[in-house]
Amino acid sequence: MKRRSWPLLGVLAFGYAFLYVPILLLILYSFNESRLVTVWSGFSFKWYGELLHNRQLLDAAWLSVRIAAVNATVAMILGTLAANALTRHGRFRGRTGFELLLTAPLVMPDVIIGLSLLLLFVAMQQTIGWPDGRGFTTIAIAHITFSMAYVTVVVRSRLARMDASLEEAAMDLGARPLTVYLRITLPLIAPALLSGWLLAFTLSLDDLVIASFVSGPGSTTLPMVVYSSVRMGVSPQINALATLIVAIVALAVIVAGWTMRQKPDRAQKRGA
Amino acid sequence: MATIAERRLSAPRLEPWQDPKAAPYVHIERVTKKFGDVYAVDDLSLDIFQGEFFSLLGSSGCGKSTLLRLLAGLEYPSAGRIFIDGVDVTNVPPYSRPVNMMFQSYALFPHMSVEQNVEFGLKQDRLPRRERAERVGEMLDLLKISELRRRRPEQLSGGQRQRVALARSLAKHPKLLLLDEPLGALDKRLRENTQFELVNLQERLGITFVTVTHDQEEAMTMSTRIAIMDAGQIMQLDTPTAIYEFPSCRFVAEFIGSVNLFEGKIVSSDGDRVVVDTRLGRPIHMRSFLPHPIGTPVTVAVRPEKMRLCQEFREDGVNQLKGTVEDIAYLGDVSIYRIRVGDGQLVEMTLTNIQPRTEQALTWEQEVAIEWSPTSGVVLTE
Numbered sequence: 001m002k003r004r005s006w007p008l009l010g011v012l013a014f015g016y017a018f019l020y021v022p023i024l025l026l027i028l029y030s031f032n033e034s035r036l037v038t039v040w041s042g043f044s045f046k047w048y049g050e051l052l053h054n055r056q057l058l059d060a061a062w063l064s065v066r067i068a069a070v071n072a073t074v075a076m077i078l079g080t081l082a083a084n085a086l087t088r089h090g091r092f093r094g095r096t097g098f099e100l101l102l103t104a105p106l107v108m109p110d111v112i113i114g115l116s117l118l119l120l121f122v123a124m125q126q127t128i129g130w131p132d133g134r135g136f137t138t139i140a141i142a143h144i145t146f147s148m149a150y151v152t153v154v155v156r157s158r159l160a161r162m163d164a165s166l167e168e169a170a171m172d173l174g175a176r177p178l179t180v181y182l183r184i185t186l187p188l189i190a191p192a193l194l195s196g197w198l199l200a201f202t203l204s205l206d207d208l209v210i211a212s213f214v215s216g217p218g219s220t221t222l223p224m225v226v227y228s229s230v231r232m233g234v235s236p237q238i239n240a241l242a243t244l245i246v247a248i249v250a251l252a253v254i255v256a257g258w259t260m261r262q263k264p265d266r267a268q269k270r271g272a
Numbered sequence: 273m274a275t276i277a278e279r280r281l282s283a284p285r286l287e288p289w290q291d292p293k294a295a296p297y298v299h300i301e302r303v304t305k306k307f308g309d310v311y312a313v314d315d316l317s318l319d320i321f322q323g324e325f326f327s328l329l330g331s332s333g334c335g336k337s338t339l340l341r342l343l344a345g346l347e348y349p350s351a352g353r354i355f356i357d358g359v360d361v362t363n364v365p366p367y368s369r370p371v372n373m374m375f376q377s378y379a380l381f382p383h384m385s386v387e388q389n390v391e392f393g394l395k396q397d398r399l400p401r402r403e404r405a406e407r408v409g410e411m412l413d414l415l416k417i418s419e420l421r422r423r424r425p426e427q428l429s430g431g432q433r434q435r436v437a438l439a440r441s442l443a444k445h446p447k448l449l450l451l452d453e454p455l456g457a458l459d460k461r462l463r464e465n466t467q468f469e470l471v472n473l474q475e476r477l478g479i480t481f482v483t484v485t486h487d488q489e490e491a492m493t494m495s496t497r498i499a500i501m502d503a504g505q506i507m508q509l510d511t512p513t514a515i516y517e518f519p520s521c522r523f524v525a526e527f528i529g530s531v532n533l534f535e536g537k538i539v540s541s542d543g544d545r546v547v548v549d550t551r552l553g554r555p556i557h558m559r560s561f562l563p564h565p566i567g568t569p570v571t572v573a574v575r576p577e578k579m580r581l582c583q584e585f586r587e588d589g590v591n592q593l594k595g596t597v598e599d600i601a602y603l604g605d606v607s608i609y610r611i612r613v614g615d616g617q618l619v620e621m622t623l624t625n626i627q628p629r630t631e632q633a634l635t636w637e638q639e640v641a642i643e644w645s646p647t648s649g650v651v652l653t654e
Contacts, residue, residue: 168346171366171381173393173444183392187383 032240064222078189079151106145114213134216147200288321303352315506330501378437574649579621582641
């Protein structure tokens with residue numbers, strides 16, 4: 001019989017409450033009848049209905065998702081290349097500088113990144129005429145610059161932990177470097193690529209500061225819409241949108257966890 | 273192509289390395305490998321012949337693994353040339369060499385099954401599917417691991433992994449197989465069985481094996497020849513028997529097995545008989561085939577098992593010493609005795625336990641006399 005320790009359970013309950021009560025409240029009030037976010041007046045799907053007709057909010061959400069997807073994909077590719085350069089190519093000239101520049105976005109305040117990129121984009125537009133105005137492209141580029149650094153960290157640690165003799169063995173068996181990379185290295189670091197992609201996606205999706213600097217008219221991302229509407233008084237539509245996002249994320253996490261759990265079982269069955 | 277066994281039967285007993293006309297299969301010519309300022313391999317030359325089971329033996333950091341990686345093409349020499357089967361492969365990348373290697377960590381691909389691991393090299397050669405399947409089956413049968421074909425490396429024991437790694441490196445039928453500490457990760461009993469199996473496999477397939485090991489027993493049992501390495505150089509290159517019985521220098525004598533060393537000077541030399549004056553108080557008489565001028569400082573090396581109890585001690589007896597038993601180590605089959613002799617030196621003697629331990633004559637603090645024959649030891653100048 002396990003002994004229950006009330007103080008420990010209390011700490012656990014507090015921990016959960018600390019993390020999840022705000023989200024639960026947010027979900028709860030998305031079903032509120034009243035326009036006031038803080039007063040409960042009855043259950044309703046009213047705000048979900050209004051959300052469906054709020055073009056501004058939906059456009060912003062769709063823009064954010066597209067930017068996040070492009071950002072995550074490009075950052076994953078560039079970050080992986082950078083991680084490869086740092087772990088597999090010894091001490092090339094300029095390695096220290098490269099490493100420093102890569103880690104800079106991790107510690108640099110968002111305000112500075114946003115401002116410097118804005119100045120760069122303006123200067124570029126004046127001299128070479130690209131990017132023409134600010135919007136999707138500039139936000140995506142800005143996001144790639146900093147999320148690539150995160151991807152590099154994740155992939156690099158995975159590459160460093162990988163036994164280098166696996167690649168050597170593949171080469172010894174006649175595989176050329178490209179084949180070694182595609183058949184051995186990539187499959188083995190795939191989990192790191194996936195988590196790097198997800199990390200970059202999330203970073204982009206909830207970035208407000210940098211996006212505010214480099215966005216232009218007509219390209220308002222979701223965090224910017226939410227932030228400005230909060231200043232004018234929150235509409236429960238935001239709660240409804242947040243609830244949908246939480247539901248989608250939760251579903252994704254559950255599916256991911258479920259498939260991860262399935263995999264080793266199947267391997268075991270096939271092995272037996 | 274004749275297998276070793278056939279060649280051994282047909283040819284007069286002349287091993288390839290004794291035959292001046294034999295062309296070496298692997299020819300290493302004055303190879304140096306530097307890592308920064310460190311010489312891992314230092315101006316080393318070596319010939320290995322077809323069908324040999326060649327061992328590179330040395331303590332860690334002696335350069336033996338680097339030499340193996342140079343042969344595999346995983347490192348390129350800083351200076352010197354390497355020829356395999358008469359072809360200069362000094363700058364040939366690993367994937368174009370007729371060589372395969374079994375890694376110390378086995379380096380099995382964790383995301384592939386046993387079967388896929390063995391098949392990997394064959395796929396790189398673009399062999400047709402039928403032939404690949406045949407070859408994989410043949411290799412799995414050869415190493416008796418057919419029932420493991422669908423398993424993943426993480427579901428295998430250490431011994432099974434070793435077999436898969438071996439099957440994978442043999443699948444491409446290489447002429448030269450490199451093995452990095454092939455038995456290092458196995459426990460003792462498994463190791464002993466695998467040693468014999470490895471030798472049988474090598475003789476059956478007629479492949480030249482080059483192994484790296486730090487385990488002298490392993491090198492002694494398996495090899496046709498051994499190269500003892502230290503600091504990037506070869507200290508001695510010979511058959512296991514010759515290395516054990518006739519070490520060329522103190523380093524080799526002390527590295528292989530245990531040995532009693534007596535330092536002294538040559539006082540007389542007559543044909544193959546030399547007399548060495550040592551601090552033991554009495555001269556040592558030895559046989560030596562090398563000319564030693566009088567006065568040369570030398571070291572006499574005698575293995576513990578060449579020592580025996582003296583039946584009849586005489587003041588003028590040849591190589592006889594008196595002492596007291598200080599330590600006894602009972603190992604079951606043999607016992608090692610450490611005997612403090614005249615000048616305070618400890619001499620080791622190994623005796624086979626013919627009688628049960630309880631009836632043994634020797635005990636601690638006992639006065640004994642020991643002796644050895646002038647032919648059972650060597651005189652070393654370095």
